[in-house]
Amino acid sequence: MDSAITPNTKLHFFMQHTIHWKCDSGHEFTSDPAHFHPALRYTPGDIQRFLSLQSVSKKIILNDYLHYVIPRDPGNGPTSAPGLPPVHLTPSKSCPYSGCRSTASQITCIYTSWPKFLHISPPKEALSNFDGVSIHMSHTLKIPSVFGSNASDTPCVTYELVGRSVFQNGHFTSDLLIPQNGKLSTCHYNDMRGGKLEVHGDETVIDNDPIVGVEDFYAYVRTSDIASVRSDISAIKQAYFDLETAWSKYFRPVYDLTREGAPTVPKSDPSFQRANPHYQLTNNHSMYVNT
Numbered sequence: 022m023d024s025a026i027t028p029n030t031k032l033h034f035f036m037q038h039t040i041h042w043k044c045d046s047g048h049e050f051t052s053d054p055a056h057f058h059p060a061l062r063y064t065p066g067d068i069q070r071f072l073s074l075q076s077v078s079k080k081i082i083l084n085d086y087l088h089y090v091i092p093r094d095p096g097n098g099p100t101s102a103p104g105l106p107p108v109h110l111t112p113s114k115s116c117p118y119s120g121c122r123s124t125a126s127q128i129t130c131i132y133t134s135w136p137k138f139l140h141i142s143p144p145k146e147a148l149s150n151f152d153g154v155s156i157h158m159s160h161t162l163k164i165p166s167v168f169g170s171n172a173s174d175t176p177c178v179t180y181e182l183v184g185r186s187v188f189q190n191g192h193f194t195s196d197l198l199i200p201q202n203g204k205l206s207t208c209h210y211n212d213m214r215g216g217k218l219e220v221h222g223d224e225t226v227i228d229n230d231p232i233v234g235v236e237d238f239y240a241y242v243r244t245s246d247i248a249s250v251r252s253d254i255s256a257i258k259q260a261y262f263d264l265e266t267a268w269s270k271y272f273r274p275v276y277d278l279t280r281e282g283a284p285t286v287p288k289s290d291p292s293f294q295r296a297n298p299h300y301q302l303t304n305n306h307s308m309y310v311n312t
């Protein structure tokens with residue numbers, strides 16, 4: 022979809038994952054990013070793991086969620102292309118050193134380069150199977166430069182929310198955070214209405230659904246000089262194991278809470294259905310795994 026965009030331009034707008042390898046003989050090498058990623062997308066697995074292990078409520082704070090996002094490779098295909106394969110499951114590469122007879126190489130770490138301008142997809146589609154769950158688009162983001170680190174002295178990649186694009190009546194408009202009289206305000210721009218900024222309110226107004234139309238994507242600008250996050254393979258494997266564990270608890274998982282912070286038997290579980298024989302499970306509330 023973006024073959025016309027040059028690699029130099031992509032460096033500013035797209036996420037990249039660079040894999041570091043080590044062969045059995047100890048040679049270290051990297052493989053360049055196979056794909057660039059124009060927007061960060063949510064995955065149900067990451068959402069389920071976050072809700073099961075990190076969240077205390079049904080409201081996900083984007084800044085917290087990003088600390089646990091496993092590097093994934095959505096590729097450059099159409100948006101309907103299936104799957105977001107984790108980068109650490111990339112098939113083994115042969116060693117490029119001349120004369121090396123090693124047949125397999127192992128991933129040691131993945132470096133993720135966060136772009137100057139970050140696009141994040143609206144969460145509604147990813148949340149369609151998570152009844153009552155919402156994601157708050159944090160106005161500032163702090164992503165530790167070492168995956169999984171909670172140390173306060175770990176440098177962070179930081180971002181600020183600058184606006185979002187909105188699709189309405191067949192064309193795109195935008196909501197922008199712009200200083201007005203010394204305070205950030207939510208301003209609306211619509212080139213079909215004279216191209217003048219309309220002040221809609223303070224900076225919290227952008228947290229609401231658009232007055233007209235639907236949100237298309239959110240735009241953040243990086244405010245840190247550092248831009249890369251190192252994910253050691255052991256930390257990613259542990260996070261992925263946690264994800265699969267959280268996922269496997271639900272044969273047909275529906276994340277449900279009867280009270281804040283307490284995961285319960287999903288309504289799709291046979292034991293729930295035996296106890297509640299008249300409960301009708303609708304398609305909107307079912308999620309299928311391994312099918």
Ligand SMILES: [Zn+2]
Binds near residue numbers: 046123
């Ligand atoms: Zn080698």
